[in-house]
Amino acid sequence: MPVSEESQPLLPELAEPSEQDAVRSKYSVTKIYICVCIISLSIAFTWVPMIYVFHLMTCDEYYKHNPAFEGSGDRCNLSDIEASTARAVTLLGTTTTIFGVMNLFITNIIMKKFGVKTALIAQTVWPALRLCCQIVAVTIGAGSGMAIIQATQFICMMGGPAGYLLVTNTYATEMVEKYERTAVLGILSGCVMFGTAVGYLLGGLIGDIFGIRRPFEVACILMVVSTIYTIFFLPYIAPEQQPLVELKKKASQGLSAIFAPTKQFAPQLFQLPNGKVNKRYNVLLLGLGVFFGVLATGFIPILIQMYATNAFDFGPTENGYLMSFNSLIRGLFLIFAFPRIISWGRKRHAEASMLVEERVNSEGAASVPTLPTSPEDFEAMPALQSEQEPTAAPKIDIREGDVTFDLLFLKCSLVADGLLTGSAAFSRQGWHIYLAAFMLPLASGSSSAAKGVMMEMCPASQRADALSAMTLVEMIATLSTMSVFGLVFSVLAEIGKPHLVFICNAGVAVLAVCILAFASFPPKGSKRIQSSDVDSPSG
Numbered sequence: 116m117p118v119s120e121e122s123q124p125l126l127p128e129l130a131e132p133s134e135q136d137a138v139r140s141k142y143s144v145t146k147i148y149i150c151v152c153i154i155s156l157s158i159a160f161t162w163v164p165m166i167y168v169f170h171l172m173t174c175d176e177y178y179k180h181n182p183a184f185e186g187s188g189d190r191c192n193l194s195d196i197e198a199s200t201a202r203a204v205t206l207l208g209t210t211t212t213i214f215g216v217m218n219l220f221i222t223n224i225i226m227k228k229f230g231v232k233t234a235l236i237a238q239t240v241w242p243a244l245r246l247c248c249q250i251v252a253v254t255i256g257a258g259s260g261m262a263i264i265q266a267t268q269f270i271c272m273m274g275g276p277a278g279y280l281l282v283t284n285t286y287a288t289e290m291v292e293k294y295e296r297t298a299v300l301g302i303l304s305g306c307v308m309f310g311t312a313v314g315y316l317l318g319g320l321i322g323d324i325f326g327i328r329r330p331f332e333v334a335c336i337l338m339v340v341s342t343i344y345t346i347f348f349l350p351y352i353a354p355e356q357q358p359l360v361e362l363k364k365k366a367s368q369g370l371s372a373i374f375a376p377t378k379q380f381a382p383q384l385f386q387l388p389n390g391k392v393n394k395r396y397n398v399l400l401l402g403l404g405v406f407f408g409v410l411a412t413g414f415i416p417i418l419i420q421m422y423a424t425n426a427f428d429f430g431p432t433e434n435g436y437l438m439s440f441n442s443l444i445r446g447l448f449l450i451f452a453f454p455r456i457i458s459w460g461r462k463r464h465a466e467a468s469m470l471v472e473e474r475v476n477s478e479g480a481a482s483v484p485t486l487p488t489s490p491e492d493f494e495a496m497p498a499l500q501s502e503q504e505p506t507a508a509p510k511i512d513i514r515e516g517d518v519t520f521d522l523l524f525l526k527c528s529l530v531a532d533g534l535l536t537g538s539a540a541f542s543r544q545g546w547h548i549y550l551a552a553f554m555l556p557l558a559s560g561s562s563s564a565a566k567g568v569m570m571e572m573c574p575a576s577q578r579a580d581a582l583s584a585m586t587l588v589e590m591i592a593t594l595s596t597m598s599v600f601g602l603v604f605s606v607l608a609e610i611g612k613p614h615l616v617f618i619c620n621a622g623v624a625v626l627a628v629c630i631l632a633f634a635s636f637p638p639k640g641s642k643r644i645q646s647s648d649v650d651s652p653s654g
Contacts, residue, residue, distance in 0.1 A: 143290050143349075143350055144287055144290050144291060144299060146348050146349055147283060147286055147287045147290070147303070147349065148302060148303065148306045149344070150235075150283070150341060150344055150345060150348075150349065151283050151303055151306040151307060151310065152306045152309060152310040153310070153337055153340060153341040153344065154238075154239060154279055154283075154310070154337075154338070154341045155306065155307045155308075155309075155310030155311050155314065156310040156311075156313055156314045156317075156337060157242075157314070157334045157335075157337035157338045157341060158242070158276055158310075158311075158314065158334075159310060159311040159312075159313075159314025159315055159318065160314045160317065160318040160330050160333060160334040160337065161246070161249070161318060161330055161331055161334050162314065162315065162318065163315060163318050163319040163322070163435060164318055164319065164322040164327055164330040164331070165207075166200075166204060167322070167327065168253055168260075168327055169200050169203050169204055169207070169261065169264075170191060170196070170200045171191070171256070171327065172203075172256055172257055172258070172260050172261045173191075173196050173199045173200045173203060173261070174190065174191035174196050175256055175257040175258075176199075176257045176258040176261070177193070177195065177196050177199070178190070179257065179258070203261055203265075206265065207264070207265065207268065208597070209594075210265065210268040210269075210271075211268060211271055211275070212590065212593070212594045214268055214269060214270075214271035214272040214275065215271055215275055215276065215277035215278075215590060216277070216587065216590055216591070217272045218271055218272050218273065218274065218275050218277050218278040219277050219278060219281060219376070219583050219586055219587055219590070220376070220583070221272065221273065221278070222234055222237070222238065222274075222277075222278035222281055222282060222583075223281070223375070223376060223579055223580065223583045225237060226281075226282065226285060226354065226579055227354055227579065228354060229354060230351065230352055230353055230354045231282055231285050231286045231289065231352055231354075232286075232345065232349055232350075232351050232352065234278070234282045235279065235282045235283065235286060235345050235349070236342060236345050236346060237273065237274050237278075238274040238275065238278045238279035238282055239274065239279070239338055239339075239341045239342040239345060240274060240342055241270050241271075241273040241274030241275070242270070242271075242274050242275060242338050243335055243338040243339050243342065244270060245267050245268075245270040245271070246331055246334050246335035246338060247335060248263060248264075248267040248270075249263075249264055249267065249331050250328060250331045250332060250335065251263065252264045252267075253327065253328045253331055254328060277586060277590060280307070280586065281579075281582055281583055281586050283303055284300055284303060284566065284582050284586075285578065285579050285582055286349070286352070287299045287300070287303055288300070288570065288578065288582075289352050290350075290352075294461070294518070296567050296570060297457050297518075297521050297563060297564060297566075297567030297568075298453065298454035298457050298458065299454075300563040300566050300567055301449045301450075301453035301454055301457070301560055301563035301564075302449060302450050302453070302454060303563075304449045304559075304560075304562060304563050305445070305446040305447070305448070305449030305450035305451075305453070306446070306450065307446075308442045308443070308445045308446030308449060309442070309443065309446035309447075309450070311442045311446075312438075312439045312440075312442035312443040312446060313439075315435055315438055315439045315442065316435070316439050317333075318330045318334075319435055321333060375580055376580040376581075376583035376584040376587060377584060377587070378580070379398055379569075379573055379577065379580055379581050379584040380398050380399045380402050380584065381398075381399075382394045382395065382396050382399070383395050383396075383397070383398060383572075383643065384643070384644050385637045385641040385642065385643055385644065386641060386642045386644050387637070387638060387640075387641050388638060388639070388640035388641065392644065393637075393641075395637060397572055397634045397635060397636070397637075398569070398572050398573065400630055400631065400633050400634040401565065401568060401569060401572065401631070401634050402584070402585070402588050403630050404525075404529075404565075404627050404628075404630040404631035404634060405561075405562075405565045405585065405588055405589065405592070405627075406588050406591070406592045406627075407592075407623055407624075407626050407627035407630060408529050408532070408561055408565075408592075408624065408627040408631075409562075409588075409589050409592035409593060409596065410592045410595055410596045410599065410623055410627075411529075411532065411533070411536070411596075411620045411621070411622075411623035411624035411626075411627060412532050412536065412561075412620065412624065413589075413592055413593045413596040413597075414593075414596040414597055414600045414601070414620075415536060415555060415620065416438060416441060417597075418600060418604060418616060418617070418620070419437065419441075419539070419548060419551065419552060420434045420437065420438065421604060421613075422539075422542075422548070422604075422613055422614065422616070422617075423437065423545070423548045425608055425613050426542075426613065426614070427544075427545045427548065429545070429548075437548065437549065437552050438552075440549065440552055440553070441552040441553075441555065441556060444552070444553055444556040444557075445555075445556035445559050448556050448557060448559050448560075449559055449560060449563070453559070453560045453563065456524070456560070457520070457521065457524065457564075460520040460523070460524060461518065461520045461521075463520075464519065464520040464523070518567075518568075518571050518636075519635075519636050521564050521567045521568050521571070522564075522568050522631075522634065522635070522636065524560065524564050525561055525564040525565055525568060525631065526628055526631050526632065528558055528559070528560055528561040528564065529558075529561055529624050529627050529628045529631065530624075530628055531557070531558035532555075532558040532561065532624050533620075533621040533622075533624030533625050533628070534621070535551070535554050535555050535557070535558055536555065536617050536620045536621045536624060537617055537618055537620070537621030538551070538554075538617075539551040539555070539614075539617040540614045540615060540616075540617040540618050541614075542614065562589065565585060566581075566582060566585050569581045569582070569584070569585045570582070571636070572636070574643065600616060600619070600620065603616055603619055604616045
């Protein structure tokens with residue numbers, strides 16, 4: 116070996132700071148946090164007033180075709196009006212979810228072609244336009260106003276809550292190092308919860324004081340502010356440059372390229388350290404586990420409100436305070452506690468792994484056969500090429516820790532979710548509900564941990580698709596849990612046992628943990644390979 120090669124370290128030196136260090140800074144990520152707070156505040160600002168607006172519009176439309184109300188009490192407090200309001204709100208939620216799913220695919224394409232900043236601007240400009248239409252609808256009122264609101268839901272396809280969460284998650288993970296991604300995703304979710312909690316309170320309060328149209332006007336202004344903020348304060352990150360051959364290949368795929376994120380759940384092939392090719396289903400298991408996890412816990416906030424209303428006569432004001440309190444606790448946990456838990460757990464997990472490896476190495480060294488005692492039994496030693504000692508290898512950066520802890524945290528979080536959700540079934544007084552609203556957020560972080568694990572399991576070039584795929588799973592699970600557990604609650608309420616719905620939720624959470632128990636990272640030293648690189652995978 117030449118002297119120049121002998122003097123090189125066995126491990127590569129740490130990379131020099133790149134030109135993107137200015138972008139990948141805590142200051143830049145903090146600006147993303149502020150943007151997320153503004154957008155989530157704007158979106159949540161109209162959630163409470165929207166239901167009340169539909170109630171008033173339905174009431175006005177009803178009396179256009181029926182005799183005027185006579186008697187005491189609220190003229191809109193009729194079963195026919197309540198049923199029509201429920202159908203309108205259900206239709207609104209359904210169209211929002213459907214167009215939100217379509218928005219995920221469109222946003223993913225915009226990010227790949229024009230970059231994350233352009234995609235985020237689209238997620239604020241189109242909702243601002245939709246809010247303008249809603250202001251006009253609220254002014255018109257009655258059936259025409261509802262028709263305008265329902266008709267403008269297609270704008271969610273171009274920009275909305277689902278797309279902006281995907282973009283901000285991708286934006287932030289592009290700015291930080293690999294070991295910081297999971298914690299940053301948790302903080303982003305906390306910022307969403309914080310903005311949502313403030314939006315719940317201020318939206319209803321401003322609507323009561325200044326009129327029902329004012330929350331929509333304020334929300335529109337906030338969305339415009341977030342657009343201006345994104346343009347002038349967030350850094351530009353160029354989209355990944357791909358070879359011309361790859362671009363032509365994707366262009367020829369047509370609609371299949373739009374649904375590329377769903378391909379992340381296909382089995383993956385790895386070459387193990389022993390040379391064996393192994394097919395692994397970890398990403399699929401992760402997706403199924405997250406689906407059933409969201410199915411178990413995604414409807415809990417609404418179930419708590421329904422149960423509190425049914426069992427303890429909670430009204431809109433009490434439920435508003437309850438949800439704001441729950442969102443605030445969840446946000447504080449994700450912003451301050453979750454990153455520290457991930458950092459601490461990774462380091463402890465890495466230290467434990469190092470101790471195990473050292474123990475195995477020491478035991479292996481102890482089992483080595485006895486050294487020869489005769490000089491002729493020793494093998495000839497090769498002559499040294501140089502008297503110069505090799506340069507010392509750099510110290511390993513322990514900040515990254517062991518990312519396998521993220522998967523362990525996800526499993527433990529769902530276990531805690533199941534236990535806390537099941538305990539809510541024993542609520543017998545009003546303050547028990549507030550206690551449940553305080554305790555349930557302490558098991559938060561499963562969504563952020565799942566996204567972090569997903570990004571580790573998928574190739575680096577497909578991080579955006581990985582986040583899109585996981586967000587899609589969560590949206591489908593959210594839509595499913597509304598239907599499933601809404602029906603379960605109504606059935607249990609009819610037999611006088613609505614509290615048992617929390618036991619059902621806990622059971623589904625246990626199922627999610629059982630599925631995730633089979634998910635794991637490939638062994639260390641494994642190499643990801645393309646399916647075309649092997650003829651007959653084994654294992």
